Amino acid sequence: MSTRRRFTAHLGLLGASGLLGALPHATWAQQPELARLLVGFPPGGSTDNVARRVADRLRGIYAGQVVVDNKPGAGTQIAVAALKEAPADGLTMLLSPPAPFSIYPFTYRKLPYGPEDQLPVAMVCSFPFALAVGPAVPESVRSIPDFIAWAKANPGKASFGSPAAGSTPHLVGSLLGLMAGVELTHVAYRGDAPGLQDLMGGQLAAYSSVLGSFLPQLKSGRIRLLAVSGTERSSFMPALPTYREQGYDIDMTEWFGLFLPGKTPAPVVQRLAEAARAVVGQADFARGLAEFGMTPRYLGPRELAAQLRADTEMWRGHIKKIGFTSES
Structure with missing residues (x-):
């Protein structure tokens, strides 16, 4: 099956399975000391700045320390591939725009990751x-x-x-x-x-x-x-x-979301989703985002999977009309 069809099929399964919709509340017996937040861009950009604000606020409610790990290159593909290789224990996360999952399947012949390699957990902002x-x-x-x-x-x-x-x-x-x-x-x-x-x-x-x-x-x-x-x-x-x-129906907006490795247990997914909800609700988080023209917005695992599925179908049609590929 082609990469683009696998992405769409997997997103459909996420929405239909119910796995990410009604997850039990879960806590870890002991909060881990260190977690990593992967970012596919160099330090100083908007994604990195949002990641650092998220990491600061996850400290103490998700892990003792949350460090930002910048892995720029290949339009975030290096960071997404690193998430794929990480243990599915909740200690390696990714903050990313939707493009690696909603656009790249239609513009790249081959990707170093598939739809089963990451789970959408929480949207944190839109712009x-x-x-x-x-x-x-x-x-x-x-x-x-x-x-x-x-x-x-x-x-x-x-x-x-x-x-x-x-x-x-x-x-x-x-x-x-x-x-x-x-x-x-x-x-x-x-x-x-x-x-x-x-x-x-x-x-x-x-x-x-x-x-x-x-x-x-x-x-x-x-x-x-x-x-x-x-x-x-x-x-x-x-x-x-x-x-x-x-007169032009260009309605799309961008967003940043948190992702975990594809085989992460449901209770861990829910724990990060709940922590992200707490972060997005903080007034100082909103003030920090305003510097970049961004608005806090929370969606949980089920809702984010549905949003990503809708984005993917939208871009499927648009990219076919535009005719762009990575070889263009």
Whole structure:
């Protein structure tokens, strides 16, 4: 069976089995001294920052110490593979966006992990995507329809960047071009910093990323946000209209979730889920996330499995239309 079909089938089993839905309350006889939280990105990025906030708050309620273990590379595949190889004792966790499980099965021919190798445990936050333009685009461009009209009139200049080829922001930008019937040339960067520098410097027309990546740059006055994804406007930018308000059904939002190795016993899964619920409910956790344009959001094991299943089916259709693969 192909990787992509196995992912979908496994997610269906997670939702149907009931294993993750009504788990018994469980405690460990003695709290372990040390647990690891894997992150597939280098220190300093948004995923790493959220992971460190989660790890700080899991200390004392899940383990005596929780350390962040950064394993960047291959679009988080190295970290996910490390989770696969870890003992299923609850002492090795992963904080990850959904892309390795909802997108990669459709863009990579082969992955170093399968759907049975990890269990979704808890969502801890969510956040939207946004599109910004810079000095390379006339000041009169203030909305998505304005940008599309300009792009059609200036095909040689209609470029957009993203933090990586095959990243969710890349696919969101490609989806906009597909829906609008205009070719938007994608420029892949290694993270947001160089892409935003080119955007503000006028070397790039537009940039697609998560909303929080743009917030520190707005004070410069050199970029203008045109749209935010999701079904409603962001509380961080209430004046910024959604893609949908401007005629494009780009409703997807990103999230970070906790995962455990696939064979982790149900009581251990539930114990981490309960600890994560306590973390997400803390007021200072919400304040910390606000720096990155993120909102605390908790989903338990059953609900997160359903969310991941829905994301996977959504991206299956979108990626088929876009036609992107890792070999593109």
